[in-house]
Amino acid sequence: METDPNIYSTKLLKRRWLSKKSFEIGLEKPSLFSFKPGQRICLIYNTAARDYSMVSTPADNDLILCIRSVKDGMLSPQLSTLTMGTRLNFTGPHGYFTFQPSARPAVFVATCTGLAPFCSIVSSGAADITLCHGVTLAEDLYYADYLRSNVKRYVPCLSNPDESSADYFSGRVTDYLQKHLAPGAYDFYLCGRSEMIRDATLLIDERFPGSFIYAEQYF
């Protein structure tokens, strides 16, 4: 299991806004740092520390993180404005939220920036999967084009009824699982809000017995 983590020094290299509230940052990857797709780091700036999963793959040159700017957040407001070249620290890699292929079909379920570890896993080669991404606004369906082309079934879910369109499933990710996922045993990978993880887990217990669940709770 996890032991005391190493502390690494890094530098902010780039920032790209993905929507009005979400952005990705690129950090210099220390030469001695390695991770598995799906793992996270704990990013530290001054006295603030926050866990973020890598969007990038272990083979990429930089560490890419996907961040939601939260008003009064511990770290995200600072990360949205820090000047390039700012030095930060991080520990890691943390967690065991990695892809474990099996005979059961894999279903990835994310809310908001909980998509991050799945991007790393997909970019590292996992393709035969169903990926449901739940957000409130369509603009937060980051990486949609990439995912649509790289996974077997990509299901964008919009919980805001005002944004309903034929391009998206209208409703929460759990509504999609309940209404459209065929009965059977799956490997579910859940990442994002605790409410989604709770609701999805209870639904899986009821409707998809024999399934396995791997979960990473963000907030």
Add this chain to the structure above:
Amino acid sequence: MKIYTGTGDRGKTSLFSGERVSKASARIETYGDLDELNSIIGALVATLAPGHAGLVNELEHIQSILFDISALLATTPDSPAIDQLKSFSLEQFDVLEKAIDAWQKELPELKGFILPGGHLTAAWSHLARTVCRRAERHLVSLLEKSFQSDIPDQYRNAQIYLNRLSDYLFVIARYCNHLSGTPEKLWKK
């Protein structure tokens, strides 16, 4: 991050290897015992007077090992997740056996069955010993149900470790009484 998830509200929990199982299953019962044992060792550490860094370090090392064993039990044997676990080395038995021998040397000879208790620290250690025995019984039962023939080394080693640990905790209970000058009370037949 929220400490409560609500995913266990209907009596099921997730194993490290991904399966959903009843909270009443033998596997959960066993690592629940280890959690209880770990907490009691924590209480023992908390009640030790200052100046026993060696013993505290030893007990805290044991607490970490108990986490390792719990993680092993939270993983089904055929799961690929088992590769993510720290391997349980045989060296741990040596550490425990050497510690038993070292503490034992400081104690008067045992002349019969002693009543569990005495100083508060000794009482915690006796309580830890009995929970350790229960954890071992549950583990043996789990292994007998899980494996038809050969039990994989990792699981067998965990069982041996618990067997040795209860002996260690018995010696530590005696040592705690000895340290505090609390006389041991013999069983009066």
